[in-house]
Amino acid sequence: MPAKKDKGLVEGTIIxxxxxxxxxxxFSPLFSSNGTITFRNRFLDFVIEEIEEKVDLRNGKNKGISEEVFFRFLGMENVRVMELYTLDATPESTDSIAEQVSILLERNL
Structure with a gap:
């Protein structure tokens, strides 16, 4: 089995x-408690690191976009969708929402 970092974007998102x-x-209490900000920031840092491993902003359609803006934008959107999913604020199945998030990520990468 390949290492997690070697998996594609869709497979990684599903995981x-x-x-x-x-x-x-x-995770539900972490998203809905007083510790939400701390947890969200740490999770955001993790998500950004994962995206950074897969993206080269020196080439392609995102060339010239600030790394800070690009990675924060994609990372924050991922964290927010995960938060909504974890708090049962969306009726989507695990596979369905993971696939949709993957498609959105690929469109922006």
Whole structure:
């Protein structure tokens, strides 16, 4: 089995959503408690690191866009969708939402 970092964007996104699905009881309070900001910021840092491994802003359609803006934008959107999903604020299945997030990421990469 390839290492997680060697998996494609779709596979990696599905892994994230499946992990959060399996651990909803743990993550739900983190998104809805006083510690939300701390957890969200740490999770955002993790998501940004994961995206940075897969993106080269020196070439392609995102050439010239500020790294800070680009990675924060994509990272924050990912974190927010995961938050809504974890708090059952969306009726989407794990596979459906992971696939849709992957498609949106690929469109922007």
């Amino acid at each position: 994230w959503f499946e992990y959060f699905e399996q651990n909803k009881a743990f």
